[in-house]
Amino acid sequence: MEEGYTSLPASHLLGSVPAVIAEDKTTSVASEAASTANLHLFPPSNGGYQAPGTPSGADEQTTSSWQGVFSISSYSSYFNVDTDVVVERIISSVYPMNDFYRKIDGNPDLYGPIWISATLMFMLAALGNFGTYLMKKRNDSSTTWTFDVTYVEWSACAIFGYMLAVPAAFYFLLQYFGFRTSLVRLWCMWGYSLFIFMPICLLLVVPVELFRWIIILLAGIASSWFIAVNLKAYTQSSDLMMLIVGAMVLQFALALFIKMFFFP
Amino acid sequence: MSHSDTIPLHSSAQSDIDEIENLINAGSHPVTVLPARPPSPPRASIPVSFVPSAAPPPLPSYQKVPSSTAPTPPPLPITPTAAGSRLGVGIAADGFGSPPDTLTEPVLDTVKRDLSRIVSNLKLVVFPNPFREDPGKALRDWDLWGPFFFIIFLGLVLSWSASVKKSEVFAVAFAVLAAGAVILTLNVLLLGGHIIFFQSLSLLGYCLFPLDIGALICMLKDNVVIKIVVVSITLAWSSWAAYPFMSAAVNPRRKALALYPVFLMYISVGFLIIAID
Numbered sequence: 001m002e003e004g005y006t007s008l009p010a011s012h013l014l015g016s017v018p019a020v021i022a023e024d025k026t027t028s029v030a031s032e033a034a035s036t037a038n039l040h041l042f043p044p045s046n047g048g049y050q051a052p053g054t055p056s057g058a059d060e061q062t063t064s065s066w067q068g069v070f071s072i073s074s075y076s077s078y079f080n081v082d083t084d085v086v087v088e089r090i091i092s093s094v095y096p097m098n099d100f101y102r103k104i105d106g107n108p109d110l111y112g113p114i115w116i117s118a119t120l121m122f123m124l125a126a127l128g129n130f131g132t133y134l135m136k137k138r139n140d141s142s143t144t145w146t147f148d149v150t151y152v153e154w155s156a157c158a159i160f161g162y163m164l165a166v167p168a169a170f171y172f173l174l175q176y177f178g179f180r181t182s183l184v185r186l187w188c189m190w191g192y193s194l195f196i197f198m199p200i201c202l203l204l205v206v207p208v209e210l211f212r213w214i215i216i217l218l219a220g221i222a223s224s225w226f227i228a229v230n231l232k233a234y235t236q237s238s239d240l241m242m243l244i245v246g247a248m249v250l251q252f253a254l255a256l257f258i259k260m261f262f263f264p
Numbered sequence: 265m266s267h268s269d270t271i272p273l274h275s276s277a278q279s280d281i282d283e284i285e286n287l288i289n290a291g292s293h294p295v296t297v298l299p300a301r302p303p304s305p306p307r308a309s310i311p312v313s314f315v316p317s318a319a320p321p322p323l324p325s326y327q328k329v330p331s332s333t334a335p336t337p338p339p340l341p342i343t344p345t346a347a348g349s350r351l352g353v354g355i356a357a358d359g360f361g362s363p364p365d366t367l368t369e370p371v372l373d374t375v376k377r378d379l380s381r382i383v384s385n386l387k388l389v390v391f392p393n394p395f396r397e398d399p400g401k402a403l404r405d406w407d408l409w410g411p412f413f414f415i416i417f418l419g420l421v422l423s424w425s426a427s428v429k430k431s432e433v434f435a436v437a438f439a440v441l442a443a444g445a446v447i448l449t450l451n452v453l454l455l456g457g458h459i460i461f462f463q464s465l466s467l468l469g470y471c472l473f474p475l476d477i478g479a480l481i482c483m484l485k486d487n488v489v490i491k492i493v494v495v496s497i498t499l500a501w502s503s504w505a506a507y508p509f510m511s512a513a514v515n516p517r518r519k520a521l522a523l524y525p526v527f528l529m530y531i532s533v534g535f536l537i538i539a540i541d
Contacts, residue, residue: 072453079454082517111455115525122532129539147539149426149433152440 078110078184086112093192093226100226101189101233108184113191117163120194123201124155128262134207135264151262158261162254163191166247170231173243179235189234193226193251197258204263212263220255224248382410389470390505403467403509406460411469414476415441418533421479425540437536444529445469452522457514467509468526474501475530479537491538499534503527 089112092100128151136143167186174181200219204212228248235243366374389403415438423434449464478498482491506526514522 072450076454076456079456081521082515083520084517086521111451111521115528118525119528122528122535126532126535126539145539145541146428147426147541149429149436152436153432 081109090195093195101230104188108188113187116191116195117159121155121159124262125152127201127205131205131263138207189230193223196223216255216259220252224251227251378409390473403463406463406466414469414472418476418479421483422540425483448525451525452513455514455518459513471502471506474498482537495534495538502530
């Protein structure tokens, strides 16, 4: 049964019972290449099902059915990553270097953004409570531990709201300015850019106010720089300096919000 | 009357066709077959298959006769093994046995049956068990009552433990667990894994049982160190219970991708248990 996983000619049939398809290598390669070529369309328009052997270029696009939004198999092409690929992308997101964008260009994934956001949300809620308690205890040693459960709600709204809204807004702005952009790649990039806040959360627990401010400023700058470099490489022009500066400011504002709300 | 009394309806001695004929003959006198007490309300039965020539309208009335004993003429106790079960002639899929009774049985019977299923599923999933390595065997008889009870119980215990904002605590716990189970299952499906949606929901709910015990102990004992120890042990137990199922469902290269969110959810619930004051 294990061997069946490594050879997936029927990868486009995910979510249903995998049929034994005796297709030759050429058609499967063609369909897989075509399926990755359609990744810039989000949500997927043709229901995601790429029948083996069909010339899935032009004539699939014409049958744009909205049912693609609701079937799982049409989204599984955005999760086509292995563990080592995800780890490599995470590591390369910490350094604001130029080649992150090239890593995700061929195969943008949504796994990273979703689970980095979820992890960050829980870490903020948990460590925010802990850090607040330590700070209060430092000032007034008679405080008792209280758990503010609204931190969970606030962190969920803040992180997921930011992750959903900001790349979408930039997608529409870039479209308005005439650039052909891909929403999935923007989501992917912004999602991985949040990873740096996770170790920062751990460091922010230390109840020394000056240390906290230094840490969050450094993190904000690094994260904004990451966004700027990748956005610039993506749009490949310098006319949109205002947009890029706007993205940097938003990322920095998120860093400040994290510090001021969760670790006051 | 006398004609119906002489219907032998022996369970195995007669051939099927003879039994069909007897049923037809008995069906022609539907009133005589009814017992002394009023018949039970008509059961919702799914006609599985009809023998083409032998499906006369009176037959459905024949099956309204309750199969339980009562002071009935001799043919009736034999009806549980009647031709209906083997021919499926307009009768519920398993014939006159217990399944047609599930709508009319006492509530206590239903509750007892569901409880025993929850206990047996729990033993399969959470406790060490020879069948654990085969996830298909592990929770074949999945149900959602168990997970429902465990999630609600955990939310209630956390809510009771909290000193302020009790309803928000319950809401957060319930939302994280319920939405988390759905999202985790979708995650496995999107990564190319092969699981059944509700079976996975059921399993993730059953694996909450150790955390339920941990939360109950933490509610009773308010010492931080004890809480941390208890939650660590039950967290490890929950993760151990969920691990084989989740890891077998996906491509081995993506195993960590599928398992990490499970651990994330259980760790965050564990932290919630420790942190609630």
